Amino acid sequence: MIRQTAVAMMLLAASGLSAADTVKIALTGPFSGGSAPMGVSARDGSKLAIAEINAAGGIQVGAKKMKIEIIERDDEAKNERGALIAQELAAMSDLSGVIGTVNTGVCMAGDKHLMEKGVTKIICPAAGSASMTQWSKAGVKDLSIFRFAAHDGIQAAMVVEEAINRKFTKVAVVFDSTNYGVSGRDDMLDQIKKQGNKLEVVAQEKFNIGDKDMTAQLLRAKSAGAQAILIWGIGPELAAVSNGMAKIGIKAPLIGGWTLSMSNFIDNAGKNGNGTLMPQTFIEEPITPKAKAFIDGYHKTYKVDRIPSPVAAAQGYDSVYLMAAAIKQAGSTDTKKIKEALEDLKEPVKGVIATWNHPFTKWDPADVTTHEAFRREQTVMGMVKDGKVVFGNDADRARLIKSATTATPAKTKKK
Secondary structure, X not given: OHHHHHHHHHHHHHHOOOHHHEEEEEEEEOOOOOOHHHHHHHHHHHHHHHHHHHHOOOEEEOOEEEEEEEEEEEOOOXXXXXXXXXXXXXXXXXXXXXXXXXXXXXXXHHHHHHHHHOOOEEEOOOOOOHHHHHHHHOOOOOOOEEEOOOOHHHHHHHHHHHHHHOOOOEEEEEEEOOHHHHHHHHXXXXXXXXXXXXXXXXXXXXXXXXXXXXXXXXXXXHHOOOOEEEEEOOOOHHHHHHHHHHHOOOOOOEEEOHHHHXXXXXXXXXXXXXXXXXXXXXXXXXXXXXXXXXXXXXXXXXXXXXXXXXXXXXXXXXXXXXXXXXXXXXXXXOHHHHHHHHXXXXXXXXXXXXXXXXXXXXXXXXXXXXXEOOOHHHOEEEEEEOOEEEEOOHHHHHHHHHHHHOEOOOOOOOO
């Protein structure tokens, strides 16, 4: 950590800048381990945006332009490490904001330290609904935490709708034992009730991180007559479920959260992953000039021909532009003023996913969506096909094109 700080200071000295001339933004997440495809993609998407902003001279902060200085921390998807990182960042008096985190448990363990000091954070690219509902349950009146991801309520609703639209009546709900998996299970069960109990849950099966054989759980789902598997999990174990289904002859489709688009699912599931369905906010297809430039830029910069997690990369990119817009509007690098600006952004922010128009509003503990950027119209159903995620249908493609090129309706608080 000391060495990283020293390197950062050397880079600043080489560029002729002092720490006082920069805007400090921390990028956190699992850059190693099973969740790394999401963490690395979000970090690298964020860095693309930061490089663009810095190349254009930086962010206009009051009377001067200031470049972004990155503070990077790998939480390894470990709750205890995430907590230590959050404590370290919260102690930095000149930190403007934090972008990152994937794992719900890491948020639950660390974000309280940021909240205590009022540090502005945009959770990106993920973390389950508990990462935000913890604050409403606690009755927090003023929140510095925002989330930039299709929240689980949107995703779970789409998963359940997909199963209903395909005329299934019996499903198995399968989930991992992490905070994210359990929270996702609860969201899916809640959506089944909200959508009229048209699906009968004939089995609920859990698996742990590191499990490689899901035969027992899948046999129980099969014997119970499940016509589809609704799944919520975060690691490479998702592929073990898909491969286990093929092994015992389950023909039911796998429908679940957006993490099914990760490279470690697609690569490990191989042909068994074909037909898997999941909500997506970005699909690696050049449907607009902005999307093409982003995809080409990612491929060229990181020397890959496929983004490990396109959703995470695009959300990382757009979240930086939202943070930069808030800093410019605040005319300050003070994290509390940036929070206030994020809650009331005056100008639309053009991103690769959408043109964001007032995506957040002032925090209301009775309505967590006040600090959630995404609406249903920015989310589509993706499908795995021959090693990549494609649009589930042409109507979704057309809708996402419209979302990317037309400013989203301004968010207003519910009456």
